[in-house]
Amino acid sequence: MSEIWDPFGTLHRALWIGGAQWAGKSTVARILAHRHGLTAYHYDYHDARGHQDRRIARRVALGQPTEDPDPETVWVHTTAEDMAAETLAGFPVRFTWALDDLRALSSGRPILAEGWGLRPELVAPLLDTPRRMVVMVPTEEFRSHQLATLPRAGAMGGRFSDPDRAQANRIGRDRLVGEDAAHRAAVLGIRVLRVDGSRDAESIADDVADHFAPFLAPAASA
Numbered sequence: 001m002s003e004i005w006d007p008f009g010t011l012h013r014a015l016w017i018g019g020a021q022w023a024g025k026s027t028v029a030r031i032l033a034h035r036h037g038l039t040a041y042h043y044d045y046h047d048a049r050g051h052q053d054r055r056i057a058r059r060v061a062l063g064q065p066t067e068d069p070d071p072e073t074v075w076v077h078t079t080a081e082d083m084a085a086e087t088l089a090g091f092p093v094r095f096t097w098a099l100d101d102l103r104a105l106s107s108g109r110p111i112l113a114e115g116w117g118l119r120p121e122l123v124a125p126l127l128d129t130p131r132r133m134v135v136m137v138p139t140e141e142f143r144s145h146q147l148a149t150l151p152r153a154g155a156m157g158g159r160f161s162d163p164d165r166a167q168a169n170r171i172g173r174d175r176l177v178g179e180d181a182a183h184r185a186a187v188l189g190i191r192v193l194r195v196d197g198s199r200d201a202e203s204i205a206d207d208v209a210d211h212f213a214p215f216l217a218p219a220a221s222a
Helices: 025-036 043-048 052-061 071-076 080-103 120-126 140-149 163-188 201-211
Strands: 015-019 039-042 111-114 133-138 191-195
Touching (some): 039 080, 080 120, 120 133, 133 163, 133 201, 140 163
Parallel strands (some): 015 111, 015 133, 039 111
């Protein structure tokens, strides 16, 4: 693999939280950013908004329609397995866009990047030690809890001919993508943190902070 361009050393000094949807990655990253004065990068936010122009430009380059795919085709007339395969196949290109975002950041403290697209197999070439990354994956029970209590995780609504199937496909896709991340992380010696809901977010953040301790400043006093 060719060397990843890192003109300011930003990427090699970063800390990474990858893993599955609904594991609490964003919440933990926010807690650690406030505690330790980190610069947090939230992959999902940038991927859904700032990368849309790049997504369209890539479709043009490939001779594809510029508009987003039909939601019925994407979510209903498919299977969770096909959705997971397509998502995994798309992560490497989307990762290059995230790296461009991160290259532009400069901070006196470490940059903490979180998101499900920050895959262990993609991040690994940037790591001088596996301690710079943790992969968070929810248990089935905690995923069910998140789906039942988080408004953004709930049923996908009436814009689909079969919203129940759309939601089932999304849940199945997320499960498969998350387990794939956990498997790849284990092979690479990257820590996998299974979140089961028995501890609150502050406690999970304590655990992740301990993992990242060599790279963090002491937490600010209350």
